[in-house]
Amino acid sequence: MAFVNGKKEGTARRLKKMKKVALIFGTRPEAVKMAPVYLALKNSPIRPVVIATAQHREMLDQVLSLFGIEADFDLNIMQERQSLAGLTSRLISKLEEIYSENVFDATLVQGDTTSTFAGALVSFYHKIPVGHVEAGLRTENIYDPFPEEINRRLNGVISSFHYPPTENAKNNLLKEGVPENKLLVTGNTVIDALLWVTENRSVLTSSFREALGVEEDEYILVTMHRRENWGEPMRQVMKAIKDILKEFPKMKVVFPVHLNPAVREVVYPELEKHDRIVLTDPLDYLPFVSLMEKARIILTDSGGIQEEAPALGKPTLVLRKTTERPEAIKAGTAKLVGTDRDFVFNETVKLLRDSDEYRRMANAKNPFGDGTASKRILKHLCENL
Known part of the structure; x- marks a missing residue:
């Protein structure tokens, strides 16, 4: 041949x-x-x-x-x-x-x-x-x-x-x-990716969380980066986060901060001096999945996390006015809370205190595949x- x-x-x-x-x-x-x-x-x-x-x-x-x-x-x-x-x-x-x-x-x-x-x-x-x-x-x-x-x-x-x-x-x-x-x-396909990671990269140990000084159910995971939230909307949410921690003295926050200067210039001046807030650079997908797995709740303006969190049983408060994923809202796995300081605070406090509401969100069926x-x-x- x-x-x-x-x-x-x-x-x-x-x-x-x-x-x-x-x-x-x-x-x-x-x-x-x-x-x-x-x-x-x-x-x-x-x-x-x-x-x-x-x-x-x-x-x-x-x-x-x-x-x-x-x-x-x-x-x-x-x-x-x-x-x-x-x-x-x-x-x-x-x-x-x-x-x-x-x-x-x-x-x-x-x-x-x-x-x-x-x-x-x-x-x-x-x-x-x-x-x-x-x-x-x-x-x-x-x-x-x-x-x-x-x-x-x-x-x-x-x-x-x-x-x-x-x-x-x-x-x-x-x-x-x-x-x-x-x-x-x-x-x-994000559910495909999540399952692939848990099956093929099963070293989802507690080591990363231990390095950050957080344990299961004692922290809120936060992500925020969307363009429409730059500036004052993001600043309002940062203030709400501090209000939440004042209300819950044992709760912590882990916030992987987007590399965009428009995000970091708001987040760091507001949060970097708080002793129960862990600010990190953006994380590899594997440690981020590990953090999602053990968070108490998630506050985010991300689209993908609205899809991933239900697969992990994590109630999610969406820091946006709208969502192109209404299935999550309808299923009860996520809730739109916007960026108003008082509203974000009140909705987070309600979810942390109301065990029935928490269970409803955590146990709702994932609508994304x-x-x-x-x-x-x-x-x-x-x-x-």
């Missing part, structure tokens, strides 16, 4: 015939949710090609390492205090270079980030079908969350394949005119490519 570039001719022919799917992501939440899809594709007839836009450089690298993912292309797009317009233009320009020199059979993007929209748009320019993982989430307010809501809607227009995580998300897309044969309800979303996406791609 002849050899082609050092490979047997038959092998080379099979490799040439393999479908190639570009996976575009750049933030840690995107990477966590795309990792199970990558792992499913890697063990299939479809070759995944990872394009890391990397606007969350350090946090992204943590996830890539955990899941054993190597980027085929790394755009390293991050700039300090970058504007949305500047980020978008750089993404489109660099992605265009890749798509002009490579042939892909499809593109997969995830969620609601600027890299998601830019990736879908460049793929469309090259007439390559786009699959949108976690499609159909809506708040019906284009400025909240900003710019995530409009990114999702624009992707809904561009995408050929839509992978909504829930029936509610599917119905949103149907109302917008997406044909039902282009939709597949999959569940959310069974951990097989990535397998459903793979099957759909195999059938449609």
Whole structure:
């Protein structure tokens, strides 16, 4: 048998015939949710090609390492205090270079980030079908969350394949005119990722929590980073956190602080001197899962945590006015509390004191899937490519 570039001719022919799917992501939440899809594709007839836009450089690298993912292309797009317009233009320009020199059979993007929209748009320019993982989430307010809501809607227009995580998300897309044969309800891939971590990286010991000086059920886990909360809304929440700790002298707070200066310039002056508040840099996914597992409750403006926390039985108070995940609110696993200082304080105190309400939230059924979303996406791609 002849050899082609050092490979047997038959092998080379099979490799040439393999479908190639570009996976575009750049933030840690995107990477966590795309990792199970990558792992499913890697063990299939479809070759995944990872394009890391990397606007969350350090946090992204943590996830890539955990899941054993190597980027085929790394755009390293991050700039300090970058504007949305500047980020978008750089993404489109660099992605265009890749798509002009490579042939892909499809593109997969995830969620609601600027890299998601830019990736879908460049793929469309090259007439390559786009699959949108976690499609159909809506708040019906284009400025909240900003710019995530409009990114999702624009992707809904561009995408050929839509992978909504829930029936509610599917119905949103149907109302917008997406044909039902282009939709597949999959569940959310973040549950796949969470289960993969607990099964394959089972060293979820207490060592990390011990290093931070916290024990099970004695701390509140806090995350906050969204653009619409920068400035005074975030400052109000920081003050509410101090009020909560004054009310509960034995309670602590662990807060992994986003690297964005707009976040850190509010959080640190407000909280760094408090002796029961632990401020850390953003954590690897593994220790963060460990912290979620043993927290009493979670305060967050993150979307992904609203999906992960129910799988761990952790009541979650959402520091936003709206959520594109109403399933969590309806199921009772999460509650919208906004950013008003008094309201955040009152709702947190009520949850910590009312054992019946706490049990209702902790035991509510997770509405976001069974951990097989990535397998459903793979099957759909195999059938449609």
